Amino acid sequence: MTGPRVVVAGGHSAGHIEPAMNLADALRRLDHTAQITALGTVRGLDTTLVPARGYPLELIPPVPLPRSLNLALLQTPGRLRDSVRAAGAVLDRVRAEALVGFGGYVAAPAYLAAHRRNLPIVVHEANAQAGVANRLAARLTTHVFTATPAVRLAHATAIGIPLRPAITGLDRPALRAAARERFGLRPDGPVLLATGGSQGARAINVAVSAAAPALRAAGVQVLHITGPQHEVEAPAGDPPYVVLRYVDEMRYAYAAADFVICRSGAMTCAELAAVGLPAAYVPLPLRGGEQRHNAEPVVAAGGALLVDNADLDPAWIEKRLLPVLTDPGRIASMSAAASAAGAPDADLVLARHVLATIARRRAAVT
The missing domain is CATH 3.40.50.2000 (Glycogen Phosphorylase B;)
Structure with a gap:
């Protein structure tokens, strides 16, 4: 047969x-x-x-x-x-x-x-x-x-x-050092991953790049995936602010990061929950804001933040996101909550x- x-x-x-x-x-x-x-x-x-x-x-x-x-x-x-x-x-x-x-x-x-x-x-x-x-x-x-x-x-x-098993089976702590070396990041210190998905997101690119001085002053490294249609100039200095247009194997980006700022497409929400990465979700403001609903379960579980596209700016990053990025205990608790929401x-x-x-x-x- x-x-x-x-x-x-x-x-x-x-x-x-x-x-x-x-x-x-x-x-x-x-x-x-x-x-x-x-x-x-x-x-x-x-x-x-x-x-x-x-x-x-x-x-x-x-x-x-x-x-x-x-x-x-x-x-x-x-x-x-x-x-x-x-x-x-x-x-x-x-x-x-x-x-x-x-x-x-x-x-x-x-x-x-x-x-x-x-x-x-x-x-x-x-x-x-x-x-x-x-x-x-x-x-x-x-x-x-x-x-x-x-x-x-x-x-x-x-x-x-x-x-993919490459995502669901990802051991972030075991891969972290190699992943950070791969992107030219320090082995220690918080890393913020900024991504708008495969095509990028202008609102995220603009807000995160403009917040670079505040992030750097707080000791936060940034791995910024802009998307192929967007240009962001990597600011010189330390700690590293790495800009890439595209990443083929996102598991390395996930392993390098402690926190993500991104859109809330269904696949993105599912992958971040599966690997236990807390996030600040910025729903795409189209189709009645349907992306917001994808993020709501993990936000309710305590594993993510939610910010409207219109409210995302450098001030929001400095006032709302930086206190989380610089608090290892808060990141750990949000990571556990995100993992519990995964399947x-x-x-x-x-x-x-x-x-x-x-x-x-x-x-x-x-």
């Missing part, structure tokens, strides 16, 4: 693609015979991120959907029909036994194609506010998983977000469920 055949659909953004790829890796760890195919589109990061992880990618036409289940959803029947047909052709060609969807442009057509074929549909929602594709899918299946219990989806079970085994929990679903389906037809 061939290995389990799974199609994963989580396209467009890294927040959808990375959990899909992390699940694929977990499936392979549990069953090396697993045959996994990724659905994607040319519109996002699919053609870059998926091949880099070593999985076959099948492209279908993108169908951006409105963010609510309303009349606008019914006004794109042509594009949706073509995309559903293309997704169905992939499911048939690879003889899929289950579809696992993570939202994004590719998910809704895949859900509909799988539903028409009576294939098991497994849904994972990483964000605190579910997208329209996953809200649609929750009406088609009972196999629904979310990042936190606060996500409102029918049949949902909260398991966290599938992450490091979500990839394996979801993978086991997918494999069990396929096994039951095979048993039912024999």
